[in-house]
Structure formats: structure tokens, C-alpha cells
Amino acid sequence: xxxxxxxxxxxxxxxxxxRGRVTSYGAIARCIGTGGSARLVGWAMNACHTLKNVPAHRxxxxxxxxxxxxxxxxxxxxxxxxxxEGVKVIDDQIQDFDKVFWDPMTLI
DNA sequence: ATTCTGACGTGGG
DNA sequence: CCCCACGCCAGAA
Numbered sequence: 207x208x209x210x211x212x213x214x215x216x217x218x219x220x221x222x223x224x225r226g227r228v229t230s231y232g233a234i235a236r237c238i239g240t241g242g243s244a245r246l247v248g249w250a251m252n253a254c255h256t257l258k259n260v261p262a263h264r265x266x267x268x269x270x271x272x273x274x275x276x277x278x279x280x281x282x283x284x285x286x287x288x289x290x291e292g293v294k295v296i297d298d299q300i301q302d303f304d305k306v307f308w309d310p311m312t313l314i
Numbered sequence: 315a316t317t318c319t320g321a322c323g324t325g326g327g
Numbered sequence: 328c329c330c331c332a333c334g335c336c337a338g339a340a
Contacts, residue, residue: 212336231322235335243335244322250337251321267322274321 212240216250217257219310223264226292227308228300230268237310244268252277263287270303 215238223229231247240246247265254260255277263284267273275284275298285295294301
């Protein structure tokens with residue numbers, strides 16, 4: 207009972223990402239304990255895409271590259287949202303990634 | 315049931 | 328420096 211599925215866990219973490227901050231799939235994967243299954247995070251994002259209140263645009267790969275922007279309503283929506291929150295994105299690459307990077311472990 | 319791919323990450327050559 | 332292969336879990340064909 208009350209077994210938090212991997213998805214719920216990912217959603218919960220992703221939802222708690224502060225505005226103007228971003229994180230990586232692998233960071234979340236490690237936080238939940240899936241370890242190297244960073245792909246699951248991305249897959250969960252896809253599932254969350256149909257849901258709501260999950261800022262998937264704040265989750266990028268470890269390079270800080272907007273690899274999943276094509277999964278949004280529009281390929282530019284992800285960048286638009288990020289820039290709107292104060293995150294500079296140039297050529298699908300987050301600028302100052304180290305500065306805007308938010309570690310989910312901070313919750314723990 | 316098996317096989318492949320996928321919004322990733324790490325390691326090796 | 329760049330390219331390739333492996334590992335991870337889940338879903339679709």
C-alpha cells in the first residue's frame with residue numbers, strides 16, 4: 207500500500223523543481239534510486255506529458271541540452287518556457303547550466 | 315512470448 | 328578529440 211510508483215516519485219521531484227532552475231534525468235534517476243536508469247525518467251516525462259503540473263521543460267539531459275523539446279506541443283515551447291523563467295537557452299543549449307542546475311537531492 | 319526503440323549516462327577505444 | 332558499445336526499465340509492434 208502507498209507504494210510510490212517510479213512515475214509518482216519522478217513527478218513529485220520534477221514538480222518541486224524551483225522556477226528558474228533545471229535538473230537532469232540522471233540526477234532524478236539517482237535520487238529515486240533507479241541509478242543509471244535515466245531513460246525511465248525521460249519515459250516518465252512522456253507519460254507525465256499527458257497529465258499536467260509537471261514542468262518537464264525544466265528537465266534536460268546531463269549536457270544541459272534540450273533533447274526532449276520535440277516532445278512538447280511545439281519544439282520551441284520548451285525554450286520559451288525556460289527563457290521565460292530566466293533560464294537562457296541558446297541553440298537548445300542551456301547557458302550557465304551549472305548555475306541553474308538544481309539537484310533533487312537537496313530535498314533530502 | 316520475443317524484439318526494438320527510447321526525452322540518458324557512463325565507459326572504453 | 329570523436330565514435331562505439333553497454334546498461335537500465337518500460338511500453339509498443
